[in-house]
Amino acid sequence: MAQTIAVLDFGSQYTQVIARRIRECEVYSKIYHYTTSAEELKKDGVVGVILSGGPSSVFAKDAPMPDKAVFELGVPVLGICYGLQLMGKMLGGKVAKSKEREFGHGTLSITKPGRLFRKLPRKLRVWNSHGDKVTELPPGFAPIGTTDNSPFAVIEDRKRDFYGIQFHPEVFHTERGVDVIRNYLLNVCGAAQDWTTKDYIDHAVEEIRKTVGKSRVILGLSGGVDSSVAAALIHKAIGKQLTCVFVDNGLLRKGEREAVEKLYGDHFHIDLRVVDASKLFLRRLKGVEEPEQKRKIIGNTFVNVFEKSLKTIGHAKFLAQGTLYPDVIESVAIGNNPAALIKSHHNVGGLPERMKLKLLEPLRELFKDEVRAVGAELGLPREVVWRQPFPGPGLGVRVLGEITKAKLDVLKEADAILMEEMKTTEWYWKVWQSFCVFLPVKSVGVIGDERNYSWVIAVRVVESIDAMTADWTRLPYDLLQRISNRITNEVRDVSRVVLDISSKPPATIEWE
Incomplete structure (x- = not known):
């Protein structure tokens, strides 16, 4: 396994972004x-530690604090924002509340590049x-960068390789931010750039074979990127042992x-079983309106269908899933706030013990862009x-x-048109x-010479790098x-389409 850069999460909305930026530099990171x-x-x-930002103040009664022995590991430490404070x-300096909160763009002046x-x-927009x-x-620290409101915006202790920066280098708003992170990884930590797609695949195949042995693996294939890449990776490792x-x-x-059916059954020759459970799902969802309840019913029904499918497939020891790293992080609410539970993921845990299947999640260390790279490879x-x-x-x-079949039929047709265009x-x-999103409201329209009182479809198109933040796309009129x-x-x-x-x-990307 590649060397690890540890990102200690203090609740920053940008913690996952820090980890992604590190991996973009071909260095393995873990939160x-x-x-x-x-x-x-x-x-x-671990060959380096990054202390993330966070919403807390170091003066708060329950302010999250790391193990002080982290500073005695003998590896470089980089504190970002809250991490700097x-x-x-913790190391013997003094912190005070600012008279003016610094938020948004600022100018960083570097007095000593190091x-x-x-x-x-020497000047960066941060x-x-x-x-x-x-x-x-x-003690031991010296200032090497300032902003208008802070003479100690960047500090360093060269002897211990401790660094603190008041701004966020991981966000796109910061000029040359990735270069700052890369300098920390390569010039300070001396990390090896050994987190490549090919190396990951070789390692994953070896681990899958070691874990599975001669056992059979079942995978729920959705046709999406995650489950498709998981299927291809596991199939490369164990071939016909995968169903x-x-x-x-x-x-x-x-x-x-x-x-x-055409791609996986005909082209890749994977043992593919198709189960039509559409009536069962819709029956269980009848009358349900609350989003989280819908998610749980869908997830539980999915597991039930899997249980029945096992009887036709024969004995299996593992259930494989296309769980990604953000799924793992979002689905674990950790105390004192850090990563709050955002939504339930039916593909993370939640398996009934009676299934007696072990989880196989070969993508759980990867972000979405890394999964795409693996799939292409x-x-x-x-x-x-x-x-x-x-x-x-x-x-x-x-x-x-x-959810009703009639509403789904309307949405499917609208969505197909959007996809085609x-x-x-x-x-x-x-x-x-x-x-497209089906809105449960009706609006007056006109078809020919007649009034038409029908449903409304919302069109949602967004740009993003990792789904942590997103902006609506300015499509041509x-x-x-x-x-x-x-x-x-x-x-x-x-009768009506809204944007x-x-x-x-x-807002979130999805509506529910």
């Missing part, structure tokens, strides 16, 4: 709860978000079942590798309120996600007009 002991970090072969307080700002301009600041340096089960839950996009087609993210509960979270114009491949005209003209029971121009935050 740890801030209470993780120095001993555990040492066992993991922690270092100031190893952290090697080959970078992104700040803090209300406290270091007012007196801990994929595709569950038609009635919540799929138009033509999705047929496309999956494994030879999956562009349509799969670059398929836009699709939620586990499918269209179940894109029909607001109660996006792909024809190549916009599909340029954005993070594009989809003529494309938007064509999409709207086609949906209202070709889909019965739709969602909300960014994340404050």
Whole structure:
């Protein structure tokens, strides 16, 4: 396994972004709860530690604090924002509340580049978000960068290789931020750039073979990027020991079942079993409107269908899933706030003990862009590798309120038109996600000379790097007009199309 850079999470909304930026530099990173002991970090072969930002003040009564022995590991430590203030307080300096909170763009002046700002301009436009600041340096530290409100915006202890920066280098708003992180990784930590796609695949194949042995593995194939890459990776490792089960839950996009059967059964020759459980899912969802309840019903029904499918497949020891790193982090609410539970993921845990299956999650260390790279390396087609993210509960979270077959049929037709127009114009491949949402409200329209009182469809198209933040895409007006005209003209029971121009935050990408 590659060397590890530990990111201690103090609740920053950007913690995952820090980990991603590190991996972009081909260095392996892992996020740890801030209470993780120095001993555990040492066992993991950590060669550098980053203290993330966070919403707390170091003056708060329950302010999250790391194991002080982290500073005695003998590895470089970089404190970002709250992490800098922690270092100031814990290592013998002084921290005070700022008279003026620094938020947004600021100018950083570098007085001494050192190893952290090697080959970078002396002035950088950076992104700040803090209300406290270091007012007196801990012993051994010296200032090497300032902003208008802070003489100690960047500090260093060259002897111990401790660094603190008041701004956020991980966000795109910071000029040359990735270069600052790269300098920390390569010039300060001396980390090896050994986190490559090919190395990961070789390691994963070896681990899968070692874990599985001669046992049989079942995988729930959805046709999305995550489960598809997981299937291809596991198939590369154990071949015919893998059986994929595709569950038609009635919540799929138009033509999705047929496309999956053709690609995996005919092209990749994977043992694929298709189960039509659409009536069962819709029956259990009848009358249910609350989003989380819908997710749980869909997840539980999915597990039930899997249980029954086992009887036709024969004895299996492992259930494989396309769980990604963000799924793992979001699905674990950790104390004192750090990563709060955002939504339930039916593909993370939640398996009944009676199934007696062990989980196999070969992608749980990867972010989405890394999964795509693995898929491309494994030879999956562009349509799969670059398929836009699709939620586990499918269209179940894109029909607001109660789900019925009639509403799903309307949404499927509208969504198919959107997909066709996006792909024809190549916009599909340029954005993070594009989809339709069925709104449970009716609006007056006109068809010919008659009034038409029908449903409303919302179009959602966003740009993002990792789904942690997102902005709505400014599609050409003529494309938007064509999409709207086609949906209202070709889909019965739709009288109006609206465009969602909300960014994340404050909105989420999906509506439910």
